[in-house]
Amino acid sequence: MHLAVIGTGYVGLVTGTCFADTGFRVTCVDIDEEKVRTLRTGTPTIYEAGLEGLLQRSVREHRLTFTTSLPDAAEMADVLFLALPTPPGADGSADLSYVLKVADDLGEYWAAQATRRYRVVVNKSTVPVGTADRVRAALEKHGLVAGEDFDVVSNPEFLREGVAVTDFMKPERVVVGTSSERAAEIMRSIYEPFVRQGNPILIMDERSSEMTKYAANSFLAMKVSFINEVANLCEYLGANVDEVRVGMGLDSRIGNKFLYPGLGFGGSCFPKDVQALKLTSDQMGYHFESLEAVLNVNKRQHDKLPGWVSDRFGADLSGHTFAVWGLAFKAKTDDIRESPAISVVKALVARGARVVAFDPEAIETTRRELGDAIEYAEGMYEALEGADALVICTEWHEFRRPDWDRMAEGLKNKIIFDGRNLYKPQKVADLGFDYLSVGRPHMIKETA
Ligand SMILES: NC(=O)c1ccc[n+]([C@@H]2O[C@H](COP(=O)([O-])OP(=O)(O)OC[C@H]3O[C@@H](n4cnc5c(N)ncnc54)[C@H](O)[C@@H]3O)[C@@H](O)[C@H]2O)c1
Incomplete structure (x- = not known):
């Protein structure tokens, strides 16, 4: 099976490298020519522990290649992972233009081919609920038939920067959103080498999968904002949050992770994902009050x-x-x-x-x-x-x-x-x- 990863940033590069390490042939695509040139030499374009050795080995053994040509990847690959940016748009909602443009280009390319074969298009980017439907529509627009020519799968990524390679190699769970049994079977076979210790591959519908990612990130962000507020109050009361967080965290219902107070959360995920989920919620006419508090507390903490x-x-x-x-x-x-x-x-x-x-x-x-x-x-x-x-x-x-x-x-x-x-x-x-x-x-x- 030939895999492609479209978008070779923090998620895409780790994804492509780790898949190649298990023996898959992987083509990574990026529009950034300089990035592609650097990666072809086996030099990582991001700092991530453990990445360089794996990258060099797979490049040397020609399992992992880099290109700026989407048509090349569209031609060769059976399964294409979209690891594209979904930055906040002007109103704070996730900007899907990168994802939908690539889906459109893939549709156009495959529709123009004399013969058709089945492909799986996998959304690895963090995308709002309903995006799998929009990607499917972008492909169908060119006359491709879902279930025959392609299936769209949601496969949110949970890796943490800093330990991304370890997280990818040994995920606590793999979430796969698809209503196609054929696509689910392919996804199981791709991830099988990564869950040998018995960690689950959860197959669910597309919308639940997309929601799982936002709910998980928002919950973690909420933990951070909560402990920051506890810490702020400790300063007024003369209590020590170090003692308090240990006392809280030993309760297995709470757990000790993400209970470290500090400057507030940051990074490319939590702020934009909480914001995007809040906007999705607003659009549905539902006021998700705790998300608003999470964001306000975080801003104050900065x-x-x-x-x-x-x-x-x-x-x-x-x-x-x-x-x-x-x-x-x-x-x-x-x-x-x-x-x-x-x-x-x-x-x-x-x-x-x-x-x-x-x-x-x-x-x-x-x-x-x-x-x-x-x-x-x-x-x-x-x-x-x-x-x-x-x-x-x-x-x-x-x-x-x-x-x-x-x-x-x-x-x-x-x-x-x-x-x-x-x-x-x-x-x-x-x-x-x-x-x-x-x-x-x-x-x-x-x-x-
Ligand atoms: N960074 C993380 O820790 C993390 C974790 C989980 C999920 N995510 C999600 O994964 C997605 C990607 O995040 P990231 O941090 O890897 O982003 P990134 O900005 O590091 O990488 C995106 C890459 O896509 C490339 N790109 C843009 N348009 C392209 C196109 N048309 N064709 C090919 N390549 C193109 C860019 O040049 C860039 O290299 C986002 O949706 C993000 O929310 C990120």
Whole structure:
């Protein structure tokens, strides 16, 4: 069976590489010529642990190829996975133009062929409920017959950036939405190597599958907003959210995952998916109240760190320099889309501050977005030189056990605003720093 993956970004590249690793022949398509050129050499275009080795092996063994030609993939592939962008449109709903355009192009190409053969078109992008029907209609428009020439399947992706390869190789579940038994059988056979430990492949109808992805992401986002509100209240009450979240999380009905307070959620999925589900809901005339709260709380949380900085240094931050550790929306990725760190940096710059930032992987992606609006340091300690305070925005491992002497030497003032709760407050205070973290006692030295 020959597979194609259309769109070779965070999801598509991992999907194509992992399928190729199990022996499938895979053709990956992207419109970005530079990306395709780079990938052909076996060089990853994103930072993702474990990806490079797999990519190089499959490219070398000619199982995995990259092209800018959709017709090539349309010709060869039996099953085509659409891993295309679905960014928020002007009103916040998911923009389906990428997905529908590719479906239209595929329909046009296949309809023009002298002979027809059956294909499966799989939506791996996160798409609103009803999109499988729209993709089917885009293919039927060209005279293709559903069930004979093609079937459309919903197969939402649940991988997490940072551990995407592991997640793809060992998914907790695979969700497949289709009403075609033929397509379901093909999907089972494709995913069989990934669920050998017995994790389920759930076959359901298309709409339930599409809804599952949005419901899962929205629920996780809700957990994050909930614990952030608990943390905020802890600050007023003198409670410590670290103790509270452990006490809560040990209840198996709650669970300890996604109970870490911080700067709010970010990334390319949660913000846009919660927003899109809310809009879908509005369009149905149903007011999904908790989603609105999840988004509002998150927006407020993004403003938290700049608020602390201004409380200390004033609303006008001109003349002040801040070191920022972390730009990626979370550790182990170079992705800065909707990153709370970028919100923090932009807020500091808007208030007149000079920002010197360091991130182990996300400097290049940030430079593309912010250019010269901030300065970029070579290393975490270089960022501190002469800064008025340190602002921590991403929970990278290398920030967890810093050299406190070098920190004290570099910083002008021993002040840390920690949006990721990396250290024990008392320990940092004992080292002579002022230390503000989320939902825990603020350690501030008395000033005369
Ligand atoms: N990033 C994640 O962690 C994640 C996880 C689960 C689901 N998703 C969903 O998967 C989808 C893709 O997300 P992503 O993060 O991989 O996006 P991405 O922006 O990293 O990748 C999309 C790729 O598609 C390419 N592309 C655009 N138009 C094209 C076309 N006409 N033909 C071929 N290629 C084209 C782009 O050049 C880009 O390389 C989205 O719907 C997203 O919500 C993302």
